[in-house]
Structures are given as structure tokens and as C-alpha cells.
Amino acid sequence: MVRARNPTLTMAKQYKAVGEEAWKNSVEKVNAELFIFTYGSLVVQLVKDYEDYIAVNKQLDKMGYNIGVRLADDVLARTGLERCPDLHATAEVISKVGFKIFLNITPTVSSWSADAKEFSLILDDNPLNDFCELPPKAVQGGLWYSNILCGVIRGALEMMHMQTEVCFVRDVLRGDDSSEIRVKLVRVLEEEVPAGDD
Amino acid sequence: MKIHCIAILSRQGNPLYLGNFDQQQEDVKYHYLAHTSCDVIEERMEQNKTGDLFLGLLQTVGDMVVYGYVLNTGKRIIIVSSVTADSSMARTAEIKELCQAIHGAYISLVCNPFNDIGDEDRLTCSKFDSLVSQLARTYSKPSPA
Numbered sequence: 076m077v078r079a080r081n082p083t084l085t086m087a088k089q090y091k092a093v094g095e096e097a098w099k100n101s102v103e104k105v106n107a108e109l110f111i112f113t114y115g116s117l118v119v120q121l122v123k124d125y126e127d128y129i130a131v132n133k134q135l136d137k138m139g140y141n142i143g144v145r146l147a148d149d150v151l152a153r154t155g156l157e158r159c160p161d162l163h164a165t166a167e168v169i170s171k172v173g174f175k176i177f178l179n180i181t182p183t184v185s186s187w188s189a190d191a192k193e194f195s196l197i198l199d200d201n202p203l204n205d206f207c208e209l210p211p212k213a214v215q216g217g218l219w220y221s222n223i224l225c226g227v228i229r230g231a232l233e234m235m236h237m238q239t240e241v242c243f244v245r246d247v248l249r250g251d252d253s254s255e256i257r258v259k260l261v262r263v264l265e266e267e268v269p270a271g272d273d
Numbered sequence: 274m275k276i277h278c279i280a281i282l283s284r285q286g287n288p289l290y291l292g293n294f295d296q297q298q299e300d301v302k303y304h305y306l307a308h309t310s311c312d313v314i315e316e317r318m319e320q321n322k323t324g325d326l327f328l329g330l331l332q333t334v335g336d337m338v339v340y341g342y343v344l345n346t347g348k349r350i351i352i353v354s355s356v357t358a359d360s361s362m363a364r365t366a367e368i369k370e371l372c373q374a375i376h377g378a379y380i381s382l383v384c385n386p387f388n389d390i391g392d393e394d395r396l397t398c399s400k401f402d403s404l405v406s407q408l409a410r411t412y413s414k415p416s417p418a
Contacts, residue, residue, distance in 0.1 A: 108384075115386025206384035208400050213387070 083163060090167045093154050094175035101153045102176055111205050118220060128216030135219075139226020146227060147234035150176060162260055163187075165235070166194050169228060169258075178202055182256075196228075198254040201247070209248045219243040225256060236264040274364055276409040277337060277353045279375060280307040283393050284347035290396040294409045306339060307351045314341050314349055326376070327369045330361075340365075342372035350375055371412045378404040 121131045150156075150173055159165040166184045174180050180202065186195040203221045219225075225241040232239045238261045245251035280303060281290040288307065293300050313331040321328065328341035333356075342350040350372055357364075382388060382401040390396065 112384070112386070115384075119386045206381055206386075208385050208387065208398065210387050 086164060087167050087171065090156075090164075090171040091175075091181070093156065094172040094181070097153050097172065097176050098179060107202060107205075111203060114203050114223070115207060122213070122218070128213060128218040132217070132219050132222045135222035136226035136229070139223035139228075140230040140233075141226075142223070143227035143230020143232075144234050145230075146173070146177070147231040150231075159235075162191060162194070165232070165237070166196075166258070169231070170196055173228075173231065186257075192260040194258055195244070196256045196258065198256070201254055204248055204254075207248060214249050219246060220248050221246070221254070228256070228258060232258075233264070238262050238264055274357050274367065275355045275413045276371070277355060278303040278306070278351075279405055279409060280304075280351040280353075281375075281379070281396065282307055282311065282349045282351065284349075285393070286311045287393055289348065289394070290401075290405075292402070292405045292409060294406070294413070303353060306334060306337070306353055310339050310341060310351055311349070314343065317341065318343060327372055329365065340368045340372070342369075342376070344376060344379065348379075350379075367412060371408060374408050375405060378408070 118131070118135070121134055122128070125131050125134065150168075153176065154172060156168065156172065159168060170182045170184050174182055174196075178201075180198065180200055182196040182198045184194055185197055187193070201221055203224075207220060209218065209220060213220075219242075222243060225243060229239055229241045232241075240259045240261055242257055243254070244257050245253060245255040247254050275295075277293075277295040277298070279290075279292040279294075280288065283289050286308065288304055291300055291303060291307070293303055310331045314328060317328045317331070326343055326345070328343060331339045331341045331351075333339070336356050337353050338356055340352045340354070342352070344350065352368055352371060354364075354368065378401055379396075381404075382396060382398050383390070385398070388398065
């Protein structure tokens with residue numbers, strides 16, 4: 076399906092304005108170092124407890140999922156946004172409103188698949204990564220440090236009746252040049268109570 | 274001005290980090306210099322009423338000058354550089370800047386959640402290493418006339 080360029084850009088600008096306005100006015104701020112250190116100790120503790128980096132990734136995703144299911148309602152209440160017409164709009168809302176309100180960053184939406192069911196979020200600047208340096212074991216073991224973000228996106232989208240698979244594909248902490256999260260729409264859920272966490 | 278060595282010692286004087294930027298001397302010599310500066314540091318810290326972290330010139334050994342800087346947690350940074358014809362005021366100011374930059378790099382190191390460093394453990398972190406080497410190179414450039 077070919078989309079006209081202009082409506083997408085206008086929509087992106089609108090969402091950007093909504094996000095910035097919400098960040099300025101309706102969000103209470105917390106000290107960044109407190110947040111970064113809390114997240115850092117969380118990941119380190121998980122690493123010590125599980126000793127398996129893939130298991131840690133899974134736990135971070137689960138925790139993120141629980142956060143995400145609560146965030147969706149929060150964002151909509153703050154911004155009063157209406158239902159998104161399609162996945163393009165959803166992607167813009169996640170990047171320009173969601174990430175903006177909670178982390179004050181706006182990842183770039185890119186790399187759409189041909190069937191418009193998959194896209195990437197490129198994070199140029201991830202505040203969770205400040206001060207962090209992964210030990211070589213963690214890099215080899217496959218740890219995605221900010222994997223909680225994937226869970227958050229997955230949880231929030233499930234509240235919007237979309238079942239998705241979200242995962243990191245690149246991360247600056249592992250030596251790549253930027254961090255990239257891939258979001259894949261699996262199916263649109265019927266109006267039903269979402270399945271509980273496994 | 275050339276920076277020969279940057280050393281970090283613990284509160285008890287144990288060596289935590291030694292960056293040797295002088296190809297001609299062995300590490301041992303700088304370990305020794307840093308250790309002998311400990312006494313001078315203790316003296317200065319007793320006299321230091323203003324709470325300034327920079328302790329200034331500690332001692333001069335041959336053609337090398339030793340400066341000290343103490344971190345808030347009691348750890349000491351020792352800088353060994355060579356005497357040149359610069360005015361000592363300008364040199365001291367630059368060394369103070371260098372110490373503050375090293376302090377900043379040390380804070381980044383400590384803030385890494387994966388770093389499990391106790392008070393007496395050696396600092397082994399490649400990022401810190403490269404930061405300190407870069408600082409030594411920057412401050413080793415010949416000063417403008």
C-alpha cells in the first residue's frame with residue numbers, strides 16, 4: 076500500500092508537539108542519576124541471581140511487560156490522543172509521545188518492512204546506558220542491557236489490542252554504532268481480556 | 274610540560290592504578306614515588322583547612338615534580354610530571370584541571386553498575402584506562418608561549 080508522504084509528516088509533527096507539550100507540563104520529573112543507578116543495580120542483581128544472560132533478558136522483558144500494560148492508559152490519559160488509524164501512526168506515538176514522556180528521548184522510526192507490519196526504533200541516545208560498560212562476558216552471553224524497554228513496548232501495544240514481538244537487534248553497549256529495537260506486529264487481538272503473563 | 278605518570282592510591286596508600294606514560298622508566302620507580310608522596314599528603318591534609326581537593330606541589334625529585342589531589346572518599350591522585358621553563362603558576366593551574374578531569378573519569382568508572390569495586394581493589398577498566406591515557410596526552414602537549 077503506497078502512502079502519501081505529506082500526511083505521514085504532518086501526523087509525525089502533530090505527535091511530536093503532543094509529546095513535547097506533555098513532557099513540559101504534565102510530567103513530574105525524577106533525578107536522572109537515581110533512575111539510572113536504580114536500573115543499573117536491578118540489571119546487575121538479575122545477572123547475579125540468574126547467572127544466565129538469556130534468562131536475564133527474559134526477566135527484563137517480563138518486567139517491562141508489566142510496566143507497559145500500565146503505561147498505555149497513563150499516556151492516553153495525559154495526552155487525550157485518539158485511536159491510531161494504522162501501525163504507522165502507532166509507531167509515531169510510541170516514539171514521539173511515549174518515549175518522550177517517560178525518557179525524554181525521541182527514537183527515529185525507520186526500516187519499515189514491505190508489508191508495513193514491522194518497523195525499527197533507532198535510539199541515538201539511551202539514558203539508561205549512561206556510565207554503563209558491559210563486561211566482555213555479558214557481551215558474549217548475549218545480554219541486552221535495556222531489554223526492559225522491549226517489554227514495555229510489547230505490554231503497551233497489547234493494551235492497544237496488538238500482539239507484537241519486540242526485541243533489540245543492535246546496542247551501543249555491545250559495540251554497535253547505534254541501538255535499534257525491532258517491533259513486529261503478529262496479529263491484531265479481538266476485543267478480549269489479554270492473556271496473563273506466563 | 275610532560276606528564277610521566279598518573280597514579281591512584283587508596284586511603285591506606287595501596288596502589289589502585291598506575292598509568293605510566295614514560296617509555297624510559299619502569300613502573301616500579303613511579304610506584305616508589307607515589308608511595309613516598311603519601312607522607313607528604315598526610316601532612317598537607319592535616320594542614321588543609323579550606324577543604325580544597327587539590328593539594329598542590331608535594332615534592333620534587335630530580336627533574337620530576339609530584340602533585341597531589343585527594344578525592345572525597347579519601348583516595349589520592351598523584352601526578353608526576355617533568356619540570357619545564359613554564360611559569361609554575363600556569364603549570365599548577367593546568368595540573369589542577371587535569372586532576373579534576375581524572376576525578377570526573379573516576380566518577381564515571383565508579384558509576385558503572387557492573388563494576389564491583391571495593392575500597393582496596395585495583396581499578397581495571399579499559400574505558401578508564403583510555404580516558405586517562407588521552408588526558409595525559411592532552412596535557413603533555415607543549416604549552417603555548
